[in-house]
Amino acid sequence: MPQNQPQSPKTPFDVSQPSPLPEIVxxxxxxxxxxxxxxxxxxxxxxxxxxxxxxIISIIGGMxxxxxxxxxxxxxxxxAQTAAAAEAHVDVFSGVQTAARGVYVFDAQNDKQLYAKxxxxxxxxxxxxxxxxxxxxxxxxxxTSTVTISRGAVARGGGGLTWGEEWRVSDLIEYTLITSSNxxxxxxxxxxxxxxxxxxxxxxxxxxxxxxxxxxxxxxGMHETYFINxxxxxxxxxxxxxxxxxxxxxxxxxxxxxxxxxxFTGTAETNIPLGPINFPERxxxxxxNALADIPGLIMGKTGTxxxxxxxxxxxxxxxxxxxxxxxVLGSTPEARFNDVKKLVxxxxxxxxxx
Numbered sequence: 100m101p102q103n104q105p106q107s108p109k110t111p112f113d114v115s116q117p118s119p120l121p122e123i124v125x126x127x128x129x130x131x132x133x134x135x136x137x138x139x140x141x142x143x144x145x146x147x148x149x150x151x152x153x154x155i156i157s158i159i160g161g162m163x164x165x166x167x168x169x170x171x172x173x174x175x176x177x178x179a180q181t182a183a184a185a186e187a188h189v190d191v192f193s194g195v196q197t198a199a200r201g202v203y204v205f206d207a208q209n210d211k212q213l214y215a216k217x218x219x220x221x222x223x224x225x226x227x228x229x230x231x232x233x234x235x236x237x238x239x240x241x242x243t244s245t246v247t248i249s250r251g252a253v254a255r256g257g258g259g260l261t262w263g264e265e266w267r268v269s270d271l272i273e274y275t276l277i278t279s280s281n282x283x284x285x286x287x288x289x290x291x292x293x294x295x296x297x298x299x300x301x302x303x304x305x306x307x308x309x310x311x312x313x314x315x316x317x318x319x320g321m322h323e324t325y326f327i328n329x330x331x332x333x334x335x336x337x338x339x340x341x342x343x344x345x346x347x348x349x350x351x352x353x354x355x356x357x358x359x360x361x362x363f364t365g366t367a368e369t370n371i372p373l374g375p376i377n378f379p380e381r382x383x384x385x386x387x388n389a390l391a392d393i394p395g396l397i398m399g400k401t402g403t404x405x406x407x408x409x410x411x412x413x414x415x416x417x418x419x420x421x422x423x424x425x426x427v428l429g430s431t432p433e434a435r436f437n438d439v440k441k442l443v444x445x446x447x448x449x450x451x452x453x
Contacts (some may be wrong), residue, residue, distance in 0.1 A: 200429030225402030228331030256282030
């Protein structure tokens, strides 16, 4: 690797300056004239001149030997400093221990991986599925349009909302994401169904919302991902409602930040007053217990089922305007929050070392 040549330290005797020797030697080329004046105890001028020349040569040669033996301090090359900084990105995560089976930390600003642990392992996704649901229905449902909660949505989602409630789409999206409402996700998917079927002629009849969610995953290159339902709830004791990988979830979050960031701003809030048009509003309480410990949170989504264990994915600013995505899958409902907090702290150190 090319390096800058070290500069020799300056000394009182700068050997790079022109020596007086040539001038003296040039003058000495003139014919020597012996002075026959009686010697009064001194030496002839010719002998003194040669003595002076010898003395100067000796001094210069001695100083050259001394300078050659002195150690020269080396300057660290810029490329070496860059390599050291790159190594620091690895070091900040080296001591991080997580309970999660799959982990991925992605620098969305610089489009690079910061940390990975089984990042391509296909695992049950649980309610992180609702991010894909919202992205699909937002293609065809206007924010100010209305969704009516049906009996079927209540039955499939397990309650939480009441049959006959009328919600603005934007409010129901926020409520569904913040509280992880299964009934809200079912109602949104059900309402979007005919519109997505009309927009995408290749969509599966009577299942167009799920078709679009899977098509979007394929478009984004999420090859370990598939969706069976819009909630992520387990279909059975052995069949998850959705499967994905930590890397794929990071890809989904990166797309959400680029294309529909406004849909997810509520997920960074602890409580928001929300409610249907025809019923009193209520407070939507966030299911992300780590929210207060993540500075600069942009968006997040929790997920937990019997098959999934505990999942959590977040996007936050590790530094000013420096979004980083952290995903943990297959942790426990309790440990997922500590897993993310550890990874967030390491990602902040990594961003500061840039």
